[in-house]
Amino acid sequence: MLAAQAKVAASAGRLNEARDLTNRAVEVSRQFGFTDQSAYFTAEAAAYEAAFGNEQRSRELAIAALEIARSRDTMPYAAAILARAGAVEQAEALLEELMERFPDDTVINKVQAPIARAAIALQQQDPQRAVKLLESTIPYQRGRLWAIYLRGLAYLMATEPTKAMAEFLKLQDLSSVQPALPVHTLTHLGMARASAAMGNTQAARQAYDAFLERLKNGDEGIPLVTEARAELARLP
Numbered sequence: 001m002l003a004a005q006a007k008v009a010a011s012a013g014r015l016n017e018a019r020d021l022t023n024r025a026v027e028v029s030r031q032f033g034f035t036d037q038s039a040y041f042t043a044e045a046a047a048y049e050a051a052f053g054n055e056q057r058s059r060e061l062a063i064a065a066l067e068i069a070r071s072r073d074t075m076p077y078a079a080a081i082l083a084r085a086g087a088v089e090q091a092e093a094l095l096e097e098l099m100e101r102f103p104d105d106t107v108i109n110k111v112q113a114p115i116a117r118a119a120i121a122l123q124q125q126d127p128q129r130a131v132k133l134l135e136s137t138i139p140y141q142r143g144r145l146w147a148i149y150l151r152g153l154a155y156l157m158a159t160e161p162t163k164a165m166a167e168f169l170k171l172q173d174l175s176s177v178q179p180a181l182p183v184h185t186l187t188h189l190g191m192a193r194a195s196a197a198m199g200n201t202q203a204a205r206q207a208y209d210a211f212l213e214r215l216k217n218g219d220e221g222i223p224l225v226t227e228a229r230a231e232l233a234r235l236p
Contacts, residue, residue, distance in 0.1 A: 002028065003041050007180035010048035013218020013225065018048055026068075039069035043077040050084045051182045053223030059085040066094070072102060076112035080146075083119035091120055110136045111144055118150050127157035145171060145183045152190050161197035168194060185214045189228055201235050208232040 002025035010018040022045040029038040046061035062078040062085070075098045083091040095116055102108050114133045121130035131154045137147040152167035168190040175184050192207035208228055215225055 003044065004180065006041075006045070006048075007182070010051075011180055011182045011185050011214070013052065013185075013215035013222055015048060015052065015054070015219050015222065019045065035069045036071040036074065039065045039071055039074040040077070042068060043074045043081065046081045047077065048182055050081050051186060052225070053227070055085040059087055062087075063090075070097075072105070072108070076108060076116050079113075079116035080119040083116060083123050086123060088120055088123055091116060107140075111140045111147070115144065115147050115150065118147075118154070122150065122154060122157065125157070127154040130154040131158070142174065142177060145174060145178065145181060148174075149183050149186060149190065152194070156190070156193055156197065159197070161194040165191060165194040165198070185211065186224075188214065189224065192228070193231070196231070196235060204235055205232065208235075 002021050006018040006021035006025065009015070009021060022041055025041045026038045029035075029041060042061055042065035046058045046065060048058075049055075049061060050058035058081055062081040065074050066078050068074075075094055079091045079094040079098065082088075082094065095113055098108060098113065114136050118130040118133040121127070121133060131151060134147055134151050134154070137144055141147045148167050148170050152164045152171070155161070155164035155167060168187050171183065171187040172191070175187075188207050188211035192204050192211060195201075195204035195207055208231065211228055212225065212232075215222070218225065
């Protein structure tokens with residue numbers, strides 16, 4: 001329950017509240033001896049921070065999650081977060097360890113590791129490689145929405161906004177799937193950026209407004225919100 005509430009808070013940009021709820025969820029899990037769950041909740045918190053541009057905090061939390069437990073679920077999650085935060089070497093080392101420990105795990109091989117490797121490719125400014133890596137996730141992506149989001153980011157980086165918009169529209173169509181995930185908030189920003197790149201200023205404004213509306217009660221100083229406001233102000 002606490003972890004679910006943290007997701008809801010994070011999606012609305014209430015990151016301080018999400019941090020408090022996550023800390024409580026981690027402590028409860030520890031008290032009951034659920035070490036892997038504690039690690040996973042910590043990795044989730046790292047993902048929230050990464051999603052909204054708090055790179056240093058996300059990196060610290062990803063490392064903290066691994067210190068709690070280097071589990072099958074936490075390791076690929078942490079690798080993707082570390083990659084998004086710029087710690088590419090750490091992410092690559094973690095993936096190497098993951099594949100050594102779980103060489104025959106289908107979900108790791110087809111979904112989790114490719115997502116993390118795609119995050120590395122984006123950090124290395126290689127969007128075409130990211131798209132290629134994410135191909136194996138397609139049969140599973142309804143339950144792995146971040147794969148769709150990363151593909152959208154890759155197409156934006158590759159200056160293919162029409163393809164990027166198609167990915168963000170997929171996410172919009174899946175808004176009822178895990179509705180508390182922050183990715184649903186980020187989808188509006190992706191659509192805004194894709195619309196702006198296609199020259200559709202009206203649609204871009206609407207999407208930026210939708211993104212900022214979802215975060216209107218969020219914390220002050222969220223990096224991604226600052227970026228979005230600046231981008232909106234620059235629209236013709």
